[in-house]
Amino acid sequence: MQMPSRLSIPFVSSERTYPHLQCMSILHIAYDTIDASNVISGIRIVKLRFAIAFCLSGTFATQAALADTPFEGRAIRVLDGDTIEVLSQGNRTVRVRLANIDAPEKSQAYGQRSKQNLTQLVAGQTVTVIDLGGDQYGRRIGRVMVNGQEANVEQVRAGMAWVYARYNHDEQLPGLESEARAQRAGLWVDPYPTAPWDYRHGP
Numbered sequence: 001m002q003m004p005s006r007l008s009i010p011f012v013s014s015e016r017t018y019p020h021l022q023c024m025s026i027l028h029i030a031y032d033t034i035d036a037s038n039v040i041s042g043i044r045i046v047k048l049r050f051a052i053a054f055c056l057s058g059t060f061a062t063q064a065a066l067a068d069t070p071f072e073g074r075a076i077r078v079l080d081g082d083t084i085e086v087l088s089q090g091n092r093t094v095r096v097r098l099a100n101i102d103a104p105e106k107s108q109a110y111g112q113r114s115k116q117n118l119t120q121l122v123a124g125q126t127v128t129v130i131d132l133g134g135d136q137y138g139r140r141i142g143r144v145m146v147n148g149q150e151a152n153v154e155q156v157r158a159g160m161a162w163v164y165a166r167y168n169h170d171e172q173l174p175g176l177e178s179e180a181r182a183q184r185a186g187l188w189v190d191p192y193p194t195a196p197w198d199y200r201h202g203p
Contacts, residue, residue: 069131075122075146080106081114081161082152084122084144086129097139098152099132100173102164102196109194110187114160117186121151159186162195 073088079095081103086094103118104111122144129142144151155161156173159180163173181188 070128071131072126072128075125075127075144078115078119078123081111081118081155083139084118084127086127094129095139096129096142096144097135097137098155098161099141099143100164100168100170101152101155101161103155103161104187104193105196105199108196108199109190110160113186114155117158117160118151118155121149121154122146127151156180157185159183159188164197166197 071086071088071094073086073094075084076087076093077085079085082098082101084096084098086096088094103114106112106115125146128145129140130145132141132143134140152161153170153173153176156163156176157180163177165174168174180186187193
């Protein structure tokens, strides 16, 4: 297969709105170029490196611009102890996964109690969601503020959720979890509760 003479970067107008498509196009070309020959000139290597760096910097910049963006709405549904739906401006329903925590699954011990506790905190209330980004399930990941409290924090404080250590960025949460455990609050009445991430993976 003939080596491409230069690295071209296609432009599609819709990729202004969806920059990850532009990124995918660039990387596809880069990998095709690499596959085309086992020997690549120094100039072409530089071009490939530049294209990949351009792609990644644009994608991360877009994500950073979206992160920490607050929006307001009414909590219209509580799905479980760490997921709610918010009716935002324009009557748009947004599913929000509470950041930094992991509540028991609904079929787990204290799963329903955790859901009830979150319901008491947010249901029907106007909430402010500090949007930290999205996940692969189409949910927004956020800190949910309601009546001067953060629901994420209150779930941990009440012993109704674990700190999701793998993804946690709130330094106060591990201490609150330790206090809830010491007081045997909520799910910590069981000295050896099963963490939801272990429960999801099964025995």
